Amino acid sequence: MSETGKSINVLHYLNPFFAGIGGEECNDRGPQVEPGSRGPGRLLDQLLETRGKVVATLICGDNFVTGHESEVTAALAEAVKEYSVDLIIAGPAFSAGRYGLACGSLCQFANEQLGLPAVTAMSMENPGTEFRRKKVYILPTGESVRSMGEVMPRLMRFGVKLAQRQALGSADVEGYLPRGIRYNARVGKTAAERAVDMVLLKVRGEPYQTEIRLEAQERVTPPAPLGPLDQAVVAIVTEMGFLPHGNPDRIASSRNKVWGRYSVAGMNGVSSDQFMYIHGGYNTQDVDQDPNRGVPVDALRDMEREGRIKQLVDEVFSTCGNGGALTEMKRIGQEMAREVKRRGATAVIIPAT
Amino acid sequence: MPAVVVTCLQDVAVQVGANHILRPHRSTFHSPFGVPDLDADRERAWRRGAVEAALQSLQQPVDGPQVFEY
Numbered sequence: 001m002s003e004t005g006k007s008i009n010v011l012h013y014l015n016p017f018f019a020g021i022g023g024e025e026c027n028d029r030g031p032q033v034e035p036g037s038r039g040p041g042r043l044l045d046q047l048l049e050t051r052g053k054v055v056a057t058l059i060c061g062d063n064f065v066t067g068h069e070s071e072v073t074a075a076l077a078e079a080v081k082e083y084s085v086d087l088i089i090a091g092p093a094f095s096a097g098r099y100g101l102a103c104g105s106l107c108q109f110a111n112e113q114l115g116l117p118a119v120t121a122m123s124m125e126n127p128g129t130e131f132r133r134k135k136v137y138i139l140p141t142g143e144s145v146r147s148m149g150e151v152m153p154r155l156m157r158f159g160v161k162l163a164q165r166q167a168l169g170s171a172d173v174e175g176y177l178p179r180g181i182r183y184n185a186r187v188g189k190t191a192a193e194r195a196v197d198m199v200l201l202k203v204r205g206e207p208y209q210t211e212i213r214l215e216a217q218e219r220v221t222p223p224a225p226l227g228p229l230d231q232a233v234v235a236i237v238t239e240m241g242f243l244p245h246g247n248p249d250r251i252a253s254s255r256n257k258v259w260g261r262y263s264v265a266g267m268n269g270v271s272s273d274q275f276m277y278i279h280g281g282y283n284t285q286d287v288d289q290d291p292n293r294g295v296p297v298d299a300l301r302d303m304e305r306e307g308r309i310k311q312l313v314d315e316v317f318s319t320c321g322n323g324g325a326l327t328e329m330k331r332i333g334q335e336m337a338r339e340v341k342r343r344g345a346t347a348v349i350i351p352a353t
Numbered sequence: 354m355p356a357v358v359v360t361c362l363q364d365v366a367v368q369v370g371a372n373h374i375l376r377p378h379r380s381t382f383h384s385p386f387g388v389p390d391l392d393a394d395r396e397r398a399w400r401r402g403a404v405e406a407a408l409q410s411l412q413q414p415v416d417g418p419q420v421f422e423y
Contacts, residue, residue, distance in 0.1 A: 220371070222372040229408055286383060292386065296386040296400055353361075353382055
């Protein structure tokens, strides 16, 4: 039941693949509204039982949404009016990126322009998860469509809570992706007392719960140790934003998505006449003055000349990591790693700020 | 491929799973291979030592994030 006790009218948003219309070839289709449920919407309908009903399904090609957003949101607004919609459920999109972006965008529109509750679901790597920064409720899923049976009940329950205007707890408790919104709450002990309690537990080697959680620690399998240095082919890879004057690759100082490779062939060191650093996360004055303070080309060239190392790869691989989206930085890292490997490097030095 | 992150922000490097991390004590976080207070020759000698330490750290086997200090 909705807040007023009536059955919740749900509009379900799907792409043509999930609606059972067709695959990639249908992704340029514009919006169409069908009464009732389609595809996984049928499961959603069943799960709703007496609480509500999928009154309509909005179907639109993922490609169409980019560039025609206003047409799609207009179709959504019209359907909402025609079917007296109380709640929007979009997806789940799993790992389909364009679909995830479309779901996020429509939920944001529903929240902001129509004043309607909306929820979607997608995998953690989906670029659409960025919409949680716009306060959209997004439930995390795995990558595989096969988990639909596990995801749909969660989506349904969360959607019903929203439509019933039930008070929601924190992201942890309710199972949605944190949106970066902090609420103040009164607890029994002061922060100082809680901090001391935590330190005592930590010192005694007992488990404790941090109040500020950083992103989960990644594990990277350690490589075999480097052999003799005089056989080493060393490459420099950096996120410090090292680049030639003129910034030919247009590396941005923040939220950057590109990288470059800059020749230091024939140079005994890197000079401020030719190079500089662009990065919004630290003061580049010292490294601009002497770029070797960031990328130690002069030291490595000395070592190369002395035979202390076999070779310095004559390109510096560089990007600016400030405020970088994890997915972009992962991609950049993978692309750089491929190239570094192709250049025959056996060891990498990564100066980082 | 062995890769060493050279940074003053060693906790961040540990957090993201970097296996070899060199924490240079004399440099500041915005110039990991520089000590601007030193005169040019001494700074360069220091930098050579830091690069040596970085490469030597890669010769050490590790089984998870390990911070080396210079």
